[in-house]
Amino acid sequence: MMTTQTFDATKAEIFTDRILGVLNDGALALMISVGHRTKLFDTLAELPPATSQEIADTAGLNERYVREWLGAMVTGQLIDYDPAEKTYYLPPEHSAFLTKSAGANNMAPIAQFISVLGTVEDKIVDCFSQGGGVPYSEYKRFHEVMAEESGQTVVAALEEYILPLIPGIKEALAHGINVLDVGCGRGRAITKLAELFPNSKFWGYDISSEAIATATAEAQQKRLNNVRFQIKDAATFNESDRYHLITTFDAIHDQAKPDVVLQNIHKALRPDGVYLMQDIHAATEVNDNLDHPIAPFLYTVSCMHCMTVSLADGGMGLGTMWGQEKALQMLADAGFTHVEVKQLEHDLQNDYYIVRKD
Known part of the structure; x- marks a missing residue:
């Protein structure tokens, strides 16, 4: 009726x-x-x-x-x-x-994402009817804007806020350990760590040749000899028990094969090592994100970048808002048995997963 x-x-x-x-x-x-x-x-x-x-x-x-x-x-x-x-x-x-003097409180850089994403709107509309995705190469300023935004949120907070989430890690870095940043982009985070801890050795992997070239040039300009950058697909690197610390900053949900990447990280991490995964603070179920203060923005970024770049490579298409529940499931599936999820008071956008094998 x-x-x-x-x-x-x-x-x-x-x-x-x-x-x-x-x-x-x-x-x-x-x-x-x-x-x-x-x-x-x-x-x-x-x-x-x-x-x-x-x-x-x-x-x-x-x-x-x-x-x-x-x-x-x-x-x-x-x-x-x-x-x-x-x-x-x-x-x-x-x-x-x-x-710029506002530091981490400066919200203007984030507004740049709107215009950057707008440049691929026609291609995204085509994907709605044809499927597939839009590759990284179509985003002319994304790495630049991402580096600036993360520079004032993640990089600026590394020493004072993020590293202290892992007990004893600053002391270990000062003494000297091996560190890998997977999906390093322009290398701002790992370069900052290399500056802070000259006794440690650092590596950065990213699939973007442009990003790696920028990262390498900056490290050379700073005369850092304890950091190296390589063009490498995170789904194909194959190393065992090498790193004391592995980091990913806002990178896993973009991957075509995030499950394989997490497995590779698990394999490359030493038994006594720590994996620090910074990713977007969200729930997996959309209904649980109704009170999220920037959920519409993040779903838009996902639809027009994070999800589609993964699908363009025939990937899983997790998207920005894959959420804690999905993240914890995938970490467990990759073999990680101990995971803590932490947040920083000043950072409403990110979760910090402190991950160990044992």
Whole structure:
């Protein structure tokens, strides 16, 4: 028996307002990315209330473009405007989350993902009807943006927050151990560790030749002789009982064969070694992510990058939101018998898995 559903005009009006908010916020994400890349937020943070021409001159930019960008910032309530003086001002309460001086609190770099993902929208739409995926090679700035974002969240927190999650590891690193970073990207994390602990030896593996070239160049510039980078598929490396510490930073869920990668890590880890897996904080079941503060963003990143790059290689397509339950299952299947999941108070996006063989 069919039931007649009534149309709730109030609910429809609320939903319309929500969609309008989505459109405005989506547009602002692009403008925040532009403001970050052009250093306009950093310029404004150093200026008193200023005209568009003064801002453009200080930043070395074209005034007409700066003025239109400021229009988006003012109407989006990110920047204050004095109509009498025609001056613009970035309040300190806003600059604390939009400028490089904000450190790990700077949210502007993350906005870049919206524009980066937008460049592959046509190809993702094709995948919806044809299947398959979009390979890494189609993402022109992804490694660059990822390196910047992880640099202020993971790399900056390594010494003070992340390493202390593993009892005794800093002392072991200071004495000298073998460390491998699987899926190292541009090598920011492992290079930082190599700087901090010169008595230890470090290796970084990544499938991207561009990322490895950048990592190698940076290590050479810093004159580090205790770190080496190699182009290597994490699903094919075959080493046994070699490393005291193996790390993966936001890398496992992207893999075409994450199960094989975890098995390889298990094999390469010494019996007394530790595997540190940093990955996205989420639940496997979508209903358990309803209260996650950035779940829509993370599912979008998954659909338009993490899941699809895996599927492009004929992979499992775990996606960004594979969740703790799936992660723990796969770690157990790989042979790991002892796993602790830890979080950092300042880091709402990540879980830290402290993993041992025994």
